[in-house]
Amino acid sequence: MKHEDIVNLIARSAELPTRRRAEQAMRAVLETLAEQVGASAARGLAERLPLETSVYLHDVTAPSHHPSRDVDGFLDRVGGRLAVTRPDAIRISRAVISIVTLVAGEDRTKELRESLPPSWRDIFEHRRFYPIPPAPPPA
Numbered sequence: 712m713k714h715e716d717i718v719n720l721i722a723r724s725a726e727l728p729t730r731r732r733a734e735q736a737m738r739a740v741l742e743t744l745a746e747q748v749g750a751s752a753a754r755g756l757a758e759r760l761p762l763e764t765s766v767y768l769h770d771v772t773a774p775s776h777h778p779s780r781d782v783d784g785f786l787d788r789v790g791g792r793l794a795v796t797r798p799d800a801i802r803i804s805r806a807v808i809s810i811v812t813l814v815a816g817e818d819r820t821k822e823l824r825e826s827l828p829p830s831w832r833d834i835f836e837h838r839r840f841y842p843i844p845p846a847p848p849p850a
Contacts, residue, residue, distance in 0.1 A: 725806035
């Protein structure tokens, strides 16, 4: 799936008004997620994403600088980065994580989930499933 497709799905799923806002949301969620899971798990997820999407999982602060790895701390940081309410941070985070993990595949999603405390389950359990556009026919 192309980066543009991912952004469009996030905009629709998170009910965001523009592609620009969807891009900002994706960046906030993925950078915050990478801070929580650390470099190895972030790299594993990034390997399966388009370059333009994966860039948000690189060059982040190590998790030790953010001792609160619970989902509440994550949602507070996402909400702060986007200047949104808690319910909006939840909706946006679920949308971004749902779509990115769908693109990355079940094996990477499992690795990611296993690297996080149980309090994160709700973010992953509410995944919506989106059809992945078919690949273009070979030239």
